[in-house]
Amino acid sequence: MKHIIFYSTGLSSFFATHLLIQKYGKENVIAVFADTMFEDEDNYRFLKESIEIFDVKLITLCVGKNPYDVVKKKKYFGGAGVAPCSGELKVKPSKTYVLENYQPHECKLYFGIEWSEQERIEKIRNNWFPYEVDSPLLWDNYYTRPDFLNLCETLHISPPRMYALGFSHANCGGCCLKSGKKNWIKGLKFSPEKYEIAMATEEYLNNDRKSKGKKPYTIIRNISLKNLKEKQELQQQSDNDVVFCSCFD
Numbered sequence: 362m363k364h365i366i367f368y369s370t371g372l373s374s375f376f377a378t379h380l381l382i383q384k385y386g387k388e389n390v391i392a393v394f395a396d397t398m399f400e401d402e403d404n405y406r407f408l409k410e411s412i413e414i415f416d417v418k419l420i421t422l423c424v425g426k427n428p429y430d431v432v433k434k435k436k437y438f439g440g441a442g443v444a445p446c447s448g449e450l451k452v453k454p455s456k457t458y459v460l461e462n463y464q465p466h467e468c469k470l471y472f473g474i475e476w477s478e479q480e481r482i483e484k485i486r487n488n489w490f491p492y493e494v495d496s497p498l499l500w501d502n503y504y505t506r507p508d509f510l511n512l513c514e515t516l517h518i519s520p521p522r523m524y525a526l527g528f529s530h531a532n533c534g535g536c537c538l539k540s541g542k543k544n545w546i547k548g549l550k551f552s553p554e555k556y557e558i559a560m561a562t563e564e565y566l567n568n569d570r571k572s573k574g575k576k577p578y579t580i581i582r583n584i585s586l587k588n589l590k591e592k593q594e595l596q597q598q599s600d601n602d603v604v605f606c607s608c609f610d
């Protein structure tokens with residue numbers, strides 16, 4: 362029986378992998394990483410170092426596209442919490458890998474689902490039926506972020522920088538299609554190249570919509586990434602304005 366963990370390069374799946382190794386032994390654990398080609402550089406560092414420490418087999422799946430390539434091709438940003446990129450870049454290649462390599466009785470599948478989002482597990486179970494799905498983070502204790510950070514310290518590995526920079530999650534370099542405005546402002550600051558790609562995609566799709574007489578679509582509600590960037594730049598300029606003291610003039 363193999364225990365397959367979908368390794369996102371974030372702290373939850375890192376800690377989940379640790380629990381699996383403790384329970385089943387490293388020789389029975391396989392980490393599957395679906396590469397979006399859009400992760401933060403430091404996530405790739407964390408992936409390499411953590412897998413070396415865990416000494417488990419790593420399977421990397423990559424379809425050769427990033428999330429915005431998918432959006433551009435499908436001419437669709439998604440909506441209502443659904444993003445076309447996760448299906449194309451993560452779910453489909455992961456399913457193909459599992460179906461081609463294991464029968465349902467030969468493996469169990471694991472996701473780093475935390476207690477605060479445990480309602481997600483039922484949906485994932487339905488999607489993967491008849492394969493068995495679980496999250497080690499829901500086993501005995503309700504593990505939280507401090508537990509994940511303590512493990513990093515114990516194993517002498519730095520967590521992905523995205524957490525310390527204040528991103529809500531570490532995926533897709535802070536420029537996730539499903540992010541809110543605050544996250545995008547951080548993305549603009551810390552992942553400007555990825556922000557530019559997202560912004561160009563939004564403009565490209567809206568030019569297409571315009572030519573068909575459709576209303577423009579914005580990834581963030583009520584503001585385009587271009588306008589958000591301009592607004593942030595203006596804000597920065599006014600923050601940097603030097604005001605001389607003129608008390609004695």
Ligand code: SF4
Nearest residue numbers: 444446532533537538
């Ligand atoms: S993290 Fe966001 S942008 Fe990246 S694949 Fe998932 S939904 Fe798409």
